Every structure is written in C-alpha cells, then in structure tokens.
Amino acid sequence: MSTKEKKTDSKFSQLFLDELKDIYWAEKHLVKALPAMAKGATSKKLVKAIENHLEETKEHVSRLEEVFSLLGKKPEAKKCDAMEGLIEEAKSILEDTDSDTMVRDAGIIIASQKVEHYEIASYGSLVALAQVMGQSEAEKILSQTLKEEKKADSDLTKLAESEINEEAAVE
Template identity: 75%
Template sequence: MATKQKSKDSKFKKLFVDELKDIYWAEKHLVKALPKMVKGATSPKLIKAIEKHLEETKEHVKRIEDVFEILGMKATAKKCDAMEGLLKEAESILDDTDPDTMVRDAGIIIASQKVEHYEIASYGTLAAFAKKMGMDDIAEILSQTLAEEKKTDVSLSKLAESEINEEAASE
C-alpha cells in the first residue's frame, strides 16, 4: 500500500512541477509582453496599472525560481500554449484598434484580464496542490502571488468601469 501511495504522490508531484514549469514560461513571456501594452495604452492610469503589474510579474518570476530551489530543482520553463494564445490575442487587439483611443485601452484591459484569470486559476491550483502535499512554505509563496493577481484583476475592473469603458463607448 505504501508503494502505491508513493506512486500516486509522485504522479501528483509531477503534475505540480509540470504546471509550475508552465506558469514559469507564462510569467517570463508576460514580462516581455507587458511593455508592448504600456506602449499601446493611452490612459495614464492604465499605463501605471500595467507598469505596476510588470514589476509584480518580475517578482513572480523570482518567486517561482524560489519554489524550484525549495524543491531542489533547476528552474525550467515548459511552453505554455494558453499564455502564448492570450498574448497573441493581446497583440491582435493592439493591431486591430486605433492608437491613442480609449477603445484600444478597453481592449488592453480585456486582454489583461484574460491573462489575470489564467494566472489566478494557475496559482490557485498550484497553491492547493502544494498545500495538499504538505509543502506549506511553497503554498504560502504561491498564495502571495495569487493574492496579487486577484488584486490586479480587481483594479483593472475598477479602472474599466470607472472611466475607460465610458470613454470608449463614446468614441
């Protein structure tokens, strides 16, 4: 029975590590994509929000590297098809909207929130997995990032609802 349990734990841990590699790739590529969104944005508040998220994302990359270190592993990335698709969609929004408009800013918020929701799902699951495996220190690190992702999502919603969407609708 102990061997069977260990085998199940190993498969669960492998899934955890695979998903950790996935979000590591995602965060590293998001660091490259966010400056393009900053450049495409018009609203000073949106620019500030994206710049803040860029700095947080750089910290998220470091935290994932810390998690790999705690696991005794080298930090390695596995291509994240979901994030690749979300970032391509964000590029399309930038390409398909007129510069210096609130419509583009509304599109940037849409793209950003899709990314946030993916990250929230990923970090929530990873934190739950870590907790289930008794890796409380790792669960705490991942939960900290999860909380920041949720906060970013809320602030983007507030910005959209308080001004961007209204201005975009009137353009």
Template identity: 65%
Template structure:
C-alpha cells in the same frame, strides 16, 4: 516536505523525519518516493507552465503599456510588470524548494492570450477603445493566472509543501488584486469614454 506513507519495510524513521520537516515548513528536499509520484509530477509540470507564462508576460506587458493611452492604465501596466518580475523570482524560489533547477515548459494558453493582445494592438488605432480592449486582454491573462496559482497552491497544500503553498498564495492574492484594479479602471472612466468615441 510532504509526509509519505511507506508501505514497504520499516518506514518509522523516514515518517518521523518527514513529519518533522513538514512542521518546520521545510520543502527543500523532496523524497524520491514523492518525486516519482504522478501527483508530484503534475505539480512540477504546472509549475514549469506558469514559469514560462510569467516570463512571456514580462516581454508582453511593456508593449501593452506603450499601446495604452489612459494614464491610469499605463501606470497599472507598469506596476503589473514589476509585480510579474517578482512572480518569476517566486516561482524560481519554489523550484529551489523542490531541489531542482528552474525549467520552463511552453504555456500554449499564455502564448495565445498574449498573441490576442498583440493582434488588438496591431489592428486597433490608438484610442480609449483600444484601452478598453487592452483591459479585457489583461483580465483574460489575470484569470488564467488566478486559476493556475490557485490550483498550484491546492496541490502544494495537499502534498504538505507548506512553504511553497504560502508563496503561491501570496502571488495568487496579488493576481486577484490586479484583476480588481483593472475592473475599477474600466468602470471608472475607460468604458464610458470608449462608448462616446466615434
């Protein structure tokens, strides 16, 4: 829970309670003052956005996995699907910490990135070149998620939502790991094989 400055009346008791809650890492109840702030609303809007994005990605990853031909890439997509389902649960946990029900707001960026990947699958015949394209599509998604989770963590820290920030940091680290793994797959074999295809 964030420490808030009360400029009206005697805010000593409310300041003490919010400070104590912050030390305990509790963000279960967000003060009405914080709920009404535009900064908090920005955080919640971004949370709704990534919630929709992750749920949309859960539907898209099996299609990317099915289209991939390289065993290493197939396994990477399978692992990322499992991780993405966990990320959905974590976002729901943050909604709970904020004291509100999970709500998704359509993420135009993720919709576009997934549509781009689907277009690639529809147009490119099954080959290692398709795998190279799928890696690019997946990394575009990862870079969006890295930006989203990094920004959310920063906002959470700024407001004193320490527990939420910790959850967001965990997901951010995993998104970065996935991006690195995809680069390794591309550089170790896929790109080289794709270049030799006619």
C-alpha cells in the same frame, strides 16, 4: 500505502512540477509582453497599472524560482500554449485598434483580464496542490502571488468601470 504517500506520489508531484514549469514560462513571457501593452495604452492610469504589474510579474518569476529551489529542482520553463495564445490575442488588439483611443484601452483591459484569470486559475491550482503535498512554504509563496493576481484583476475592473469603458463607448 498511507494517505500521505498517495498525496506525494511521483505522478502527483510531477503534475505539480509540470504546472509550475507552465506558469514559469507564462510569467517570463509576460515580462516581455507587458511593455508593449503599456506603450499601446492611452490612459495614464492604465499605463501605470500595467507598469506596476510588470514589476510584480518580475517578482512572480523570482518567487517561482524560489519554489523550484524548495523542491530541489532547477527552474525550468515548459511552453504554455494558453499564455502564448493570450499574448497573441493582446497583440491583435493592439494591431486592430487605432492608437490613442479609449477603445484600444478597453481592449487592453480585456486582454489583461484574460491573462489575469488564467494566472488566477493556475496559481489557485498550484496552491491547492502544494497544500495536499504538505509543501507549506511553497504554498505560502504561491498564495502571495495568487493574492496579487486577484488584486491586479480587481484594479483593472475598477479602472474599466470608473472611466475607460464609458469614454470608449462615446468615441
């Protein structure tokens, strides 16, 4: 068996497909969860960051559907236990903190960055798998989303460090 055949064998391709289904479920559920996080935020900058990421997340769903199409597969979601847990954790932060406080905003940023880190790990892995499989168009699409997830994480860090955390600390 050639190296190329080993790289695209059915088990490897199935791993890629399973991970694609996982992140597809995750992104679709984030589209539903992000509005509540935006509604719970106090800082106008944080609300704007979440709303911007909501729009990006909708685009991520579309891109994943494009990757499924490139593979000749129908888009299919597979429950992502990790994202379900991260979304539940975010809901808990909203429930356990007082509204209209920077402490809540700091908690929202923490929850959001946990989500971003999960997405960065997922997309980074998918990019690597697509590269090994020789799926250059899928790799390109997934790389764009990975870049956006990293930027969202960086933007949240800047927002936390420039104002939210300091204001939360004095409340």
